[in-house]
Amino acid sequence: MTLTETNSWTGIRKELLRRIHSRVWQPGEQIPHEADLAEEFGCARTTVNRALRDLAESGLVVRKRRAGTRVALNPPQRATLTIPIIREEVEATGRTYRHSLLERDFRPLPPMLHGAFPATLSEDVLYLKTLHFADNRPYAYEERYINLNAAPEARDTAFDEVSANEWLVHNAPYSHGDISFFAVSADKTLSRKLDAGSGTALFAMERITWAGNMPITHVHLIFAPGYRMRTEI
Amino acid sequence: MTLTETNSWTGIRKELLRRIHSRVWQPGEQIPHEADLAEEFGCARTTVNRALRDLAESGLVVRKRRAGTRVALNPPQRATLTIPIIREEVEATGRTYRHSLLERDFRPLPPMLHGAFPATLSEDVLYLKTLHFADNRPYAYEERYINLNAAPEARDTAFDEVSANEWLVHNAPYSHGDISFFAVSADKTLSRKLDAGSGTALFAMERITWAGNMPITHVHLIFAPGYRMRTEI
């Protein structure tokens, strides 16, 4: 009989975590079902359910109807990244944000993106090239394509005051998207814009967002040397 | 009167999402409280709560007691990264995994990590250097320090069969950790090990995990050229 402090779902989660970490319940092993745990803890099944659901979300246990709940064999490290608007990211470190619009024009969708923007093959898209600064030092270089069908008002927006980044968040909310992270070598342009030695390794992110099945925007962001994306698990 | 299909919490979430995306509820605006929504949807408050809690977790709304629920002004992009064991990551793409232990010795903690491993300054740590392969091509290069106080059995483990990566997941579960991602340039060693041209930009990850306040391991992973870390939002 283990005396947990309370019958709160967090208290129960804590005790379940203890049993998993201390190997009372081995990896792969099936744990008692909700009803039994509820009885043991003297609480409603709903409360146990809440605790187990939380553990399942973080990947520590695997739940299946009829098959019960098992301790995960290879608990994946699941990390939640918060990708803020660049301005907020910069200002959060106490620095001053500024951005400069380097290029803005309408052009056919580059072939590279035909796969990503299937619906707008024949339409021009808005192309933006932006440099973001923190305390007047280059912070990130951005290339962006905006689908004007998804955000018609973008056609008449200058993007010199409010960055496209921020404007889109407020004016063309997305329902889902893909993000990927990778490394690129600074070519001549990047090297000049980001004040990086030629060939320097730079952290980069590519992101496509959609509203339903309509693509909104494709962004390629390349960060100045030394950038790190951090998170806790 | 909007007719949503069901009274399921996902159905309610869908309708709430629609109202947010369609600007029925403007960013920053306060939305009706749970009791009113429950009445409107003809369901229990608990069900509305579940839907709103989910939206709050994804950052779309901000909830405060007494102050009510508001549509987030700058909804951050919150992405959940799943960082699997390398073997599983490789095998998930249909390739064959293999790893090779390049170095294994005991040494004092390098000064660089004194900040991270405060408790073990005077103790030797286990140092491992590993190369991971996918279909016999280099996949990632790993340097790892293991705190022997946190995982004493590691002292007598060879790590030639099971990788340290995998062994630790099963033998030294962590409670929390820090991860960061960045780009590095291939130096001579990396270039040789990872079959990359010298100076190639490589994607890298640094991770420290803890069990309570005891550090377990510090890993530095550098991936072969072309690696991308992907996720959906």
Add this chain to the structure above:
DNA sequence: AAGTGGTCTAGACCACAGG
């Protein structure tokens, strides 16, 4: 077919923070 998790309800009390 039956066992297990998934969800919903109606009601209650609590905790926190704004006025």
Add this chain to the structure above:
DNA sequence: CTGTGGTCTAGACCACTTG
């Protein structure tokens, strides 16, 4: 102090999936 979200309960029915 009061209104709002946060949580808990006891019970019920449903949905999935495995044996």
